[in-house]
Amino acid sequence: MPTTHRSYAGYVALGDSFTEGMCDDLLPDGHYRGWADRVASALAAERADGDFRYANLAVRGKLIGQIHDEQLAPAAAMGADLVTLAGGLNDVLRPGCDIERVEQLLGDCARELRAGGATVVMFTSTDPTRRMAGSGRLLPTILRMKAFVQELGRQDGFAVVDLFSAPCFDDRRLWAEDRLHLSPEGHRRVAEGVLEALGRPAAFDWRAPLPVAAPPGRTERLRADARWLRTHLGPWVGRRLTGRSSGDGRPPKRAELLPYSQES
Known part of the structure; x- marks a missing residue:
């Protein structure tokens, strides 16, 4: 259920590439910014005392078992009063997913984080069938996950950002060239969705479609498809076949709950 507007002193983000911020603008330290950083900046700006702390434990490529085993205990130990939890989609993308x-x-992750007193924000997946050919096989599992997350969201202390029902995410301009990760505009809209779920007044309609643009021509589409197959799909399939992940050996970008300001 939606949360009431309250001030938060600490925020921890758990998840995979979605929460790490893949394909958003780059920060001076070389990390992607991401919607979670944008949320942290907005919440930090609300603190008159300047006392706001933020950690982001998300790492690209992580499966839900890895999020559970590697991120849950450190996040729970931090004792933050706000947590975002997104995970499971990497599992769904793999054949033979045990839903x-x-x-x-x-x-288990959601309930343990909530048991520590934190407000827990979760997400439904976007609908890939409205923008990616061949993704129809994923829809039954995505719909089941959507129902599961929404059921959790009805409990006290939980909030859900429903990306599945937002028509803007059908637009390829909200996605990076790899077609799996959000563009900067996509991250901006997810951040606004989280702030709205936390009871903040809307700065803009994050669900609204983008202004109509002329569709790309056939030649441009074919070139883009060929580039995507060569640059993104091929390496992704290669990692799946060899059991590797893009996040292997990569540490979280903010492993500790440290002071954070809107200028960070």
Whole structure:
């Protein structure tokens, strides 16, 4: 259920590339900014005392079992009063996904974080079938995950950002060239969705479609498809076949709950 507007002193983000911020603008330290950083900046600006702390434990490529085993205990120990939790989609993308196990682990994470007193924000996945050919096989599992997350969201202390029902995410301009990660505009809209779920007044309609633009020509589409196959899909398939992940050996970008200002 939506939360009331309250001030938060600490925020921890858990998840995979979605929460790490892949394909948003780059920060001076070389990390991607991402919607979670944008949320942290907005919440830090609300603190008159300047006392706001932020950690982001998300790492690209992580499966829900890795999020559970590697991120849950450190996040719970930080004792932040706000947590965002997004995970399971990397599992869904893989053949033979055990959706019951995904739900069990995601639910365990959510309940343990909530038991520590934190407000827990979760997400439904966008609908890939409205923008990616061949993704229809994923829809039954994505719909099941959507129902699972929304059921959790009805409990006290939880909030859900429903990306599935937002028509703006059908637009390829909200996605990076790899078609899997959000563009800067996509991250901006997710951040606004989180702030709205936390009871903040809307700065803009984050669900609204972008202004109509002329569709790309056939030649441009074919070139873009070929570049995507060569640059993004091929390496992704290669990692799946060899059991590797883009996040192997990569540490979180903000592993500790440290002071954070809107200028950070």
